[in-house]
Amino acid sequence: MTTLITGARGQVGQAVIARLHTAGHTVRAASARPAELTVPAGVEAVELVLDRPETFTAALQGVRRVFLYPEPAGIHDLVKAAEAAGVEHVVLLSSSSVLGADAENDPLASHSLRVERALADSGLAHTFLRPGAFASNSFGWAHAIGRSLPIQLAHPDAHIAPIHPEDIADIAVEVLTGTALQERAYTLTGPESLTFREQIAQLADALGRDLTVERISRAEAERQLGAHLPAPMVRSLLDLWAAADRGPATVHDTTHTLLGRPARTFRQWAGENAAAFTAH
Template sequence: MILVTGATGAVGREVAALLAAAGPVRILARRPERLRVTGDGVEVVAGAYADRRALDRALRDVTSTFLVTNSPTEPDDERVAEAAADAGVRHLVKLSMMAVEEPGADDFITRRLRENERTIRESGVPWTFVRPRTFMSNTLSWAPGIRSEGVVRALHGDAPVACVDPRDVAAVAVAALTGTGHEGKAYAVSGPEAITAREQTAELARVLGRPLRFEELGVDAARAALLAKYPLPVAEAFLESAERQRVGAKAEVTTAVRELTGRPARPYRVWSADHARSFAA
């Protein structure tokens, strides 16, 4: 049995769906009513990482676990790793991010993910780290502005990023969960090209068949918007990450999707076409 956490998120729900299509899967969910993955082979355990009894129920007879950190401010990975070790789990596949292996990245979120990876290494459970670049689905945050004004507002419009389709990240994770020889390895997962926010805006305009305008946000405006949604350390981490993107630190393209799935990574034009409804008026 494979356990999936984070199954209401961009990658976790795709991992759960891929596994459910091939056989039984168990899901640990804080809010089961938000799950989109259903079927006879889907078993759901309601509970949070802080609920050790729920964790123990979810991990019973589990051989492999897909772990998504719920909060950068909570010791979620430590709790899951300890419970997984006690339950005899043989493989833990952790969703991390590419920045953890980059010396120039020292923001709050990256530091916490490095700590989480260290916790998992020290747990005694064989591990695999899946480290994606920025998700293409992050541009869904532009949808309200596109629908209401035909405008995209973002930082650093000409900064390239090799963003990745969450479906490709999920496919890499499933390959690690179901295949052999992945223990002790870390996979950096990117899309097939580096693309800027201006170029993404142009692609969305093409898909939607109407003009869109790009407006570059200043750092102060971006900080204010982030602070309306996130605690200060998290907001500042996003700003530091954006600055790294501005100077080209996120443009590297990797081959992990092809190597683990046998097919190329999807470009942004495919993701945008598949999600056009989310941006339509």
């Protein structure tokens, strides 16, 4: 039984590939540029380009399970091709943003929501994994920390429950290979609510030095984020963080609640990744 992994260049996709391969499953990694993929020996790398349906047949041949990255381009054609190929189950790496009140018009949420709807309207068995903030989003502070600059935030006291990407991979593999968690939707978080300021304090502990947080205006935050993200997405992020100023984030499903083993903490993630913050 072959499992196809899309988004195979991403941290979760890479972790899922490694776990399945180590456990002896047949894995196929898909990418628009398969020659650039780094995969374990024995894992096939194939071309899959979502706006080129002619790449679907070969990528899906013999596949029964798919771990799907949420890209709406070409999703309806991909769903049809998966049905024709005999795919039995699709596990979608979606986003908790789809649960927002105006998700359809939110640039952060609509991307994943369109893929969820395409799967829901199909004949494919499907499971939705909806993580919130990744612990690894904190890499966005690496430039400032590596240069001993203040970390500038418009909402340093916004609360989130960051999830370790390895926990997402653990849950994804369990859904792909087992039956107990299939055909449901799970909102995934880390095990505790932390403000950005508290996350930075834990990074400081991991690094063994003080880190400075500086509150900036929304306008300045829009300017800084706008250098890397489209304006609608910047506004959506800042609105999300402004709302998160109001109190602790809700802790939802974790590896503890779903798999019965401790969820990895942000402090653990910080310790594992401290070297990435030391020189940039």
